[in-house]
Amino acid sequence: MAQRSYRTAIVGTGGIAGAHARAVRDSGRGRLVAAVDVDTDRARAFAAEWDVPRVSASLSEVLRAEDLDLVHVCTPPGTHAGLAGQCLAAGVTALVEKPPVVSLAELDGLVDAERGSGASVATVFQQRFGPGAGRLRRMAAAGDLGRPLVATCLTQWYRDDAYFAVPWRGSWRSEGGGPTMGHGIHQFDLLLSVLGPWREVTAVAARQARRVDTEDVSMALVTFENGAVATVVNSVLSPRQVTALRFDYEHATVELEHLYSYTDADWRVTPAPGHEAVAARWAAAPVPGGSGHSGQLAAVYRALDDGEPPPVTLAGTRPTVEFVAALYASAFTGERVRAGAVPPAFAARMDGTGPPWR
Template sequence: MNALGEARVYRAAIIGTGGIAHAHAQAVERSGGRAELVAVADVDAGRAREFADKYGVPHAYAGAEELLREQRPDTAHLCTPPRLHAPLALACLEAGVTALVEKPPTLSLAELDTLIEAERRTGAHVATVLQHRFGAAAARLRRLQDSGELGRPLLATCLTQWYRDDAYYAVPWRGTWESEGGGPTMGHGIHQFDLLLSVLGPWSEVTAVAARQARPVDTEDVSMALVTFESGAVATVVNSVVSPREASELRFDYERATVEVEHLYGYTDDDWTVTPAPGQEQVKALWGAERGEGTSGHGDWLAAVLDALDRGQAPPVTTADARRTMEFIAALYASAFTGERVRAGQITADSPFARRMDGTGAPWRNP
C-alpha cells in the first residue's frame, strides 16, 4: 500500500529477453495489476524490441545500465546467462533496485557473499527464482510437517533426470564452469533439491559423485549425493541431463505417511500422492482437506515476492535461503572431486570450492 492506502503497482523491468524471460513477462501480466512491465533490455537490440512489442512494453534498451538509469524500476528480472547474474545484480543493488535473479543466482559462493554484503550496504535486495517452493502442495507439506501430523521425516529421494542433447550444448555459454558455474547440479536439479531443502531444513553432511558421461561439456552431466540432515533424515539426490525418460520426482517418507510428487517442469496438486502408514489414514484426510490451484511456476513465486515487498520485507528466495542451497551445491562438488565427505560450514571463504564450483578441478579435466 502507498501513503494513501492504495495498492502499490511495482514497476518491473526484464534484463535478458531469451526463452525464460517469457515466463517472467507472463507472470507480470498475470499479477492482477500488482506489477507492470515498463522496460526490457538485451544485448541484441532487435530481440529486445521484438520482445517489448510482443508484451506491449513501452521501452527497450540495448544495455542494462541505460535501463536502470533512465527507468529506475522497482524490480529487475535478470534472465541472462548465469555469468552475468552477479554483476547485473550488483548494478541493481547500487541503483536501489530489487534484483529478481534466475537460477543459479551466481557462479560461486564467493560471488553470492559479495551480493549479500552489497545488500547490507545498499539496503536493496536480491531474490532468486526457485519457484517450486511456492506451489500450494509444497506449502501444505511444510505445514503438515511442522505441525507434527506426519511424524518425523526419515528418508527422502530427489531425482531430476532430464535429457539435453548435444545441440542444446552448442550454445556457447552452456556446459562450461566459467559461464554456467556447473552442469545439471547448478542449472537443472537445483529446482528439485531446493524444494527438498526447503522441506527438510538444514543439511549436515554430503557424500557425492559427479561424472561426465556423454555430453561434450566441461562440466558434469550427472551427479549423485547422499545427504544427512540435522533432523536425522537422510536423502539421495540425483541430477542428470542424459536420461531419455525425463522426470522430476520427490519422495518424502515420514513415520506416518509417504508424500511424493512426479512432474517435469512444474507440478499441480494432481501430481502429488499421499500413502498413509497402516493405522494412519487420517493423514490422507488432512492432506485432502485443502486443495491448491495452478502450477508451481513463476506466477506463485512473483506473488510471494510482491507480498514481501508490500510488507517491507526481503523478497523470497532471500540471499540467506539461496546461500544454503548454493553451499549444498559447493559441498556436493567438493565431495565429488575430493572423494571426501563434506560437512555444512566446512567450505570457508579460503576454500577453492567457495571461489569456483569446480574448486580443485574436475577429475576429467586432464585425462
C-alpha cells in the first residue's frame, strides 16, 4: 500500500534549511510546496535549487494559500515561538529547529497554544535518532549495562568573531544564549534522553574571548534521579574541535566521539571485567546511516501516519530547555538549582537577573 505524502513548507532558507530539504527529498514521503523567507531573493534561489513551486515572504500567507501538513521552521531562534504559534493556529504541525524557543516561558506558552490546536510542535533533536543512541537506551533499559554511574558531555567547538558578526548571533534576545543554547544543546539533549530526569545543576558560565552579549563557555555538574552524576561542557573557544559523550555504567563504558554528525562507527564499548558479553550484544545489530535530519524526519512521518504527536514533543523538549534555564540560573546566582525550581526571572529570560559581565 502506498504511503501518504506530506505537503511541506520550509520557513527560513538559510544554511540549515538545506539539510531539511535534503531529508524531505530523500525520504520520498514529503513534497516541498513552499519556501518562505523575509529575504525573497534567498528564498527564490533556495526554491530553484530544491524545485519548490511557491516562494513567499510571509508564513501566514502560505498557511492561508496552501493545504499544508508540516512546516519546518529554520529561522533564527528568536522567531521560532511566534512562527510555531502561527502553525498551531492554522492547525498545521511544526517541526522547529533547535533551540525551539529562547525561554522556558515561551515553551510553556506553546504548550498552552498546542492544547487549543489539532496540531503539534516538535523539536529537531536529531542526535536522539542517530545510530547507536536507540541501542544505548534499549540496552540501558534492559539492564544490560548495569547502573549508570558517571557521564561526560563535551561540546568543544570553535567559532571566531566573524561567525558572531551575523546580527542575531550572540544576543540573549534573539538567540537565547551562547554555546549552551545554540551549540551544546544537541549533545546534552542526547545525554538527558539516555540518563533520564535530572535532579540538580551547579554551573559556571563566562565570556572569555568573543565580543558577544552571551557566554562563550559554560560548564555544569549535574545529578540525576537515578543517582548518576555528569559533567557538561559547552564551548566555542576550542581550536581542536570535538563532540564527545561518555557513559560509565557498572558493566561497561559506552563512548561516542565525532564532530557534527555520527555513525555507528563513532561509538565504542569497553566492557568491565567479567562483562565481555556486553560488547558482543552491542555489536550484534549495527545500524546504517548517520545522525542527520533523516532519522528524526522518518519518525515524524510515522507519527503523522498514526495520528500521533511527532517526536520530539514539547513535553519531551521541556526537560532540556529547563536544564538550560537552570544552568544559567546557577551560573549567574552562584546557587544550585533543582528541577522544577528555576527562578522566575530565568524562566522568563535565559539571562534572568543578568550575567556578571553585563
